[in-house]
Amino acid sequence: MGLVIVGSIAFDGVKTPYGEVDKVLGGSAIYASMASKHFCKTHIVGIVGEDFSKCHFDMLQKNNIGYEGLEVVPGKTFYWKGVYNDLNRAETLDTQLNVFANFDPRIPSDYRKCEYLFLGNIDPDLQLRVLDQMDNTKITACDTMNFWIEGKREKLLEVISKIDILFINDDEVKMLTGENNIFVAAEAAGKLGPQLIIVKRGEYGSMAAAKDFIFFAPVYPVKNVIDPTGAGDSFAGGFMGYLSAQKNYNKTSIKNAIIYGTVMASFSIESFSLDKLREIDLKNIEARKESVIKNIKI
Amino acid sequence: MGLVIVGSIAFDGVKTPYGEVDKVLGGSAIYASMASKHFCKTHIVGIVGEDFSKCHFDMLQKNNIGYEGLEVVPGKTFYWKGVYNDLNRAETLDTQLNVFANFDPRIPSDYRKCEYLFLGNIDPDLQLRVLDQMDNTKITACDTMNFWIEGKREKLLEVISKIDILFINDDEVKMLTGENNIFVAAEAAGKLGPQLIIVKRGEYGSMAAAKDFIFFAPVYPVKNVIDPTGAGDSFAGGFMGYLSAQKNYNKTSIKNAIIYGTVMASFSIESFSLDKLREIDLKNIEARKESVIKNIKI
Numbered sequence: 001m002g003l004v005i006v007g008s009i010a011f012d013g014v015k016t017p018y019g020e021v022d023k024v025l026g027g028s029a030i031y032a033s034m035a036s037k038h039f040c041k042t043h044i045v046g047i048v049g050e051d052f053s054k055c056h057f058d059m060l061q062k063n064n065i066g067y068e069g070l071e072v073v074p075g076k077t078f079y080w081k082g083v084y085n086d087l088n089r090a091e092t093l094d095t096q097l098n099v100f101a102n103f104d105p106r107i108p109s110d111y112r113k114c115e116y117l118f119l120g121n122i123d124p125d126l127q128l129r130v131l132d133q134m135d136n137t138k139i140t141a142c143d144t145m146n147f148w149i150e151g152k153r154e155k156l157l158e159v160i161s162k163i164d165i166l167f168i169n170d171d172e173v174k175m176l177t178g179e180n181n182i183f184v185a186a187e188a189a190g191k192l193g194p195q196l197i198i199v200k201r202g203e204y205g206s207m208a209a210a211k212d213f214i215f216f217a218p219v220y221p222v223k224n225v226i227d228p229t230g231a232g233d234s235f236a237g238g239f240m241g242y243l244s245a246q247k248n249y250n251k252t253s254i255k256n257a258i259i260y261g262t263v264m265a266s267f268s269i270e271s272f273s274l275d276k277l278r279e280i281d282l283k284n285i286e287a288r289k290e291s292v293i294k295n296i297k298i
Numbered sequence: 299m300g301l302v303i304v305g306s307i308a309f310d311g312v313k314t315p316y317g318e319v320d321k322v323l324g325g326s327a328i329y330a331s332m333a334s335k336h337f338c339k340t341h342i343v344g345i346v347g348e349d350f351s352k353c354h355f356d357m358l359q360k361n362n363i364g365y366e367g368l369e370v371v372p373g374k375t376f377y378w379k380g381v382y383n384d385l386n387r388a389e390t391l392d393t394q395l396n397v398f399a400n401f402d403p404r405i406p407s408d409y410r411k412c413e414y415l416f417l418g419n420i421d422p423d424l425q426l427r428v429l430d431q432m433d434n435t436k437i438t439a440c441d442t443m444n445f446w447i448e449g450k451r452e453k454l455l456e457v458i459s460k461i462d463i464l465f466i467n468d469d470e471v472k473m474l475t476g477e478n479n480i481f482v483a484a485e486a487a488g489k490l491g492p493q494l495i496i497v498k499r500g501e502y503g504s505m506a507a508a509k510d511f512i513f514f515a516p517v518y519p520v521k522n523v524i525d526p527t528g529a530g531d532s533f534a535g536g537f538m539g540y541l542s543a544q545k546n547y548n549k550t551s552i553k554n555a556i557i558y559g560t561v562m563a564s565f566s567i568e569s570f571s572l573d574k575l576r577e578i579d580l581k582n583i584e585a586r587k588e589s590v591i592k593n594i595k596i
Contacts, residue, residue: 189511201502215593256596259596296594
């Protein structure tokens with residue numbers, strides 16, 4: 001039982017107007033799992049190098065994140081370096097794939113029966129290989145990005161045709177569907193297979209579009225954004241974590257999942273790396289959830 | 299009683315990906331009044347040339363919009379021509395101020411006792427002259443734009459210090475306050491005087507920020523945007539019109555006013571000029587209002 005998250009594990013170098021850090025823990029699987037672990041048992045699948053040290057494993061252990069699916073191989077862990085000049089868009093300064101170049105996700109047999117799966121933003125070929133290994137999923141979700149929409153369109157469309165929930169940002173859903181109107185684009189994306197499209201809109205919040213409903217969530221109003229890295233992954237992690245813990249998958253649980261995703265993203269951006277996500281607890285999460293709901297209540 | 303709207307009256311030439319029109323009725327006072335007239339008795343104050351013909355007066359009459367404050371002088375009415383390449387931003391091709399260059403708003407004595415005033419986006423000097431003439435306002439609101447924030451900052455700040463509600467878009471509130479974070483910027487704008495800041499965020503909806511609450515409204519999901527001209531004015535008109543008709547000015551009436559503003563903007567952008575605003579009735583408005591509320595209901 002629980003949630004399986006497959007994605008990147010990275011060391012990040014990040015510069016924002018509020019400071020600079022280097023070689024700090026990051027990556028989609030890490031951010032997403034540090035958000036989902038508040039709600040459900042979370043297992044990550046990824047690849048790291050020998051520089052992924054005992055303190056990192058200890059951190060996962062301490063946070064009750066299963067890492068049986070973490071492959072350790074000779075070499076260095078994936079490294080990404082970027083700068084945010086206006087906090088809305090990262091400019092990549094350096095990408096060193098390192099051991100990630102040979103990532104071939106293998107899902108431990110215990111994980112294959114998990115009902116919830118989140119495929120972080122990785123090569124669609126790898127996402128497909130994961131889907132092939134799962135036995136019993138009830139809800140599968142994936143994230144993607146412009147790089148794959150442009151470079152691996154056919155494979156990505158195959159992934160999208162097989163999943164239930166697509167996480168995607170505004171520009172990307174327009175690019176994916178060739179539609180300029182965001183509502184038309186979300187509808188068109190739904191016709192590619194997923195029953196639910198979650199459009200991430202940065203500081204403007206998010207939108208859920210399904211056949212029979214649409215739901216808009218604002219962001220939690222963070223006044224001290226320190227580092228936006230991992231916001232989308234924390235959002236997806238909070239969303240999938242909450243959903244995995246619910247008995248029912250329906251409109252209400254989806255809407256609540258969006259709010260929890262929103263809350264987890266809001267914490268994530270208040271510090272570099274995982275600093276803030278590491279210090280919060282369910283009480284902090286619930287307080288922000290109430291606040292987000294209050295801000296859309298007539 | 300009722301609402302006084304002071305602003306531009308224009309003939310517009312507009313080109314969008316969906317077509318092209320020229321010399322069609324527009325301007326902030328016209329769009330705002332065609333939205334507010336559904337809710338309350340509306341009076342407009344503005345200036346037009348001799349090309350503002352009987353059919354235009356008939357249109358105002360038919361829509362129960364008071365035009366005693368409409369000054370007709372020799373010359374031509376204000377003309378604006380613009381093109382929207384991506385529907386999000388207009389590029390101005392031509393501006394002919396014509397009679398508008400000599401606009402010196404005079405508020406008819408009957409209007410001076412109105413409790414609600416909306417100052418459309420015009421020169422802050424003119425906005426101040428209007429404020430001086432009003433005797434009995436309960437709620438005054440104004441709109442503005444980057445042109446005045448940059449070019450007439452001191453006068454604009456004087457206007458802002460005297461009003462209750464400021465309508466402004468995201469970029470502009472950041473420019474006005476020098477703050478890059480939208481929530482910090484809205485708070486800083488509130489410290490300039492107004493008790494309520496309404497931030498217009500285009501396709502992402504709007505935000506109301508007051509000392510003791512914040513409220514987010516999404517847009518009504520329009521799939522066939524034809525012409526965004528006048529969206530902000532229709533929003534403000536719907537907002538102020540609804541508010542003027544309420545007994546109480548409080549959180550609830552403000553939130554409902556935002557939803558009605560949202561609805562009026564959604565109709566406005568579905569046609570060139572006022573075509574759509576002219577054909578709708580309260581039943582259409584209520585249906586969309588319910589829909590907007592449903593889309594933020596958990």
